[in-house]
Amino acid sequence: MSVTLRAILIVSSIISCILCIKKIKQAKLKVENAIVWMLGSFLLIFMSIFSGVVEWCATGLGFEAPVNFVFVIVIAFLLIEVYLNNLKITELNEKIKDIAHHIAINEHENDEEKEKNNG
Amino acid sequence: MKVLIIIPAYNEEKNIEKTVNDVVKNTSYDYVVVNDCSKDKTFEVCKKNGYNVLSLPVNYGLTSGIQLGMKYAYQNGYDIAIQFDGDGQHQASYLKDLVKEIEEGNANIAIGSRFVEEKKPFSMRMLGSRLISLAIKLTTFKRITDPTSGMRAYDRQAIEAFVSDASLTPEPDTLVYMLKKNMKVKEVQVEMKEREFGESYLSPLKSVKYMANMFFSIFLIRNLTRKKRVG
Numbered sequence: 001m002s003v004t005l006r007a008i009l010i011v012s013s014i015i016s017c018i019l020c021i022k023k024i025k026q027a028k029l030k031v032e033n034a035i036v037w038m039l040g041s042f043l044l045i046f047m048s049i050f051s052g053v054v055e056w057c058a059t060g061l062g063f064e065a066p067v068n069f070v071f072v073i074v075i076a077f078l079l080i081e082v083y084l085n086n087l088k089i090t091e092l093n094e095k096i097k098d099i100a101h102h103i104a105i106n107e108h109e110n111d112e113e114k115e116k117n118n119g
Numbered sequence: 120m121k122v123l124i125i126i127p128a129y130n131e132e133k134n135i136e137k138t139v140n141d142v143v144k145n146t147s148y149d150y151v152v153v154n155d156c157s158k159d160k161t162f163e164v165c166k167k168n169g170y171n172v173l174s175l176p177v178n179y180g181l182t183s184g185i186q187l188g189m190k191y192a193y194q195n196g197y198d199i200a201i202q203f204d205g206d207g208q209h210q211a212s213y214l215k216d217l218v219k220e221i222e223e224g225n226a227n228i229a230i231g232s233r234f235v236e237e238k239k240p241f242s243m244r245m246l247g248s249r250l251i252s253l254a255i256k257l258t259t260f261k262r263i264t265d266p267t268s269g270m271r272a273y274d275r276q277a278i279e280a281f282v283s284d285a286s287l288t289p290e291p292d293t294l295v296y297m298l299k300k301n302m303k304v305k306e307v308q309v310e311m312k313e314r315e316f317g318e319s320y321l322s323p324l325k326s327v328k329y330m331a332n333m334f335f336s337i338f339l340i341r342n343l344t345r346k347k348r349v350g
Binding site for chain 1: 153172173174175176177179183186187190191194285
């Protein structure tokens with residue numbers, strides 16, 4: 001891996017770590033969600049510093065260039081994140097639906113009670 | 120048996136009165152209108168007339184409306200729940216035929232079908248219907264002539280399935296699921312009208328999306344439903 005690439009990876013990882021910490025402090029990101037991004041950043045920093053490991057893995061797995069190995073790791077990481085996010089969205093969607101149903105049934109019961117009391 | 124008619128309504132201020140009047144006049148069953156957060160005066164019309172109405176605080180689509188109706192039916196101990204369109208296309212006088220099939224134990228789900236005795240016309244819409252029929256036939260070996268009909272009666276077992284499984288929709292793929300679970304589906308000949316007011320939610324793009332969803336669900340999801348063991 002070229003020195004430039006390694007520098008870019010390290011700098012961007014540090015920036016993303018700082019952003020995560022900032023957002024946690026502002027309560028805009030939960031610790032358990034931020035941890036994934038932090039781990040991802042650490043992984044990138046690790047790969048940048050110990051580029052020998054990356055080169056060894058890349059040659060072993062038959063990649064043409066070590067940088068391709070880095071890209072594969074990053075893409076896999078992102079795909080998993082998107083998938084997990086999708087699960088989360090579906091779960092939230094179901095929860096909101098349940099709440100909406102609950103509200104509708106409750107309001108209906110309240111109305112019935114009111115009518116009973118009035119009649 | 121206690122029967123509940125579920126009437127999902129979204130922006131049906133012009134049709135809802137006629138529909139409910141039809142239901143009240145031509146049947147002796149209970150009904151509930153599910154107002155899916157309509158933007159027009161559907162809710163006001165219902166309140167003014169003193170209809171039994173469940174009103175959702177956010178718009179969540181037809182599936183959610185039916186699921187809410189099913190929950191209501193389940194909680195209030197109904198034996199049969201009927202899904203009945205609020206747009207004036209369905210005629211309530213046919214509902215007793217559907218209920219009869221379930222009461223006599225001929226079916227767990229009775230569908231009000233336009234094509235039991237009559238021929239299916241050749242139109243783009245019916246092409247979709249034919250394809251879904253074919254998909255159901257291939258997966259369950261059962262002939263359903265009008266799978267997209269929105270007039271369906273479900274017995275207690277099917278109501279319970281709806282309440283416990285949020286992935287079930289009031290669409291044809293659910294029929295495949297129910298058939299795989301060894302429930303009986305029976306079709307009853309009914310007539311349906313064209314809608315008078317408002318617009319149908321089917322646009323060309325939506326139709327394609329709908330068909331893709333149905334095929335995906337029927338072949339890859341519902342088809343793999345674990346069969347209930349007999350005996």
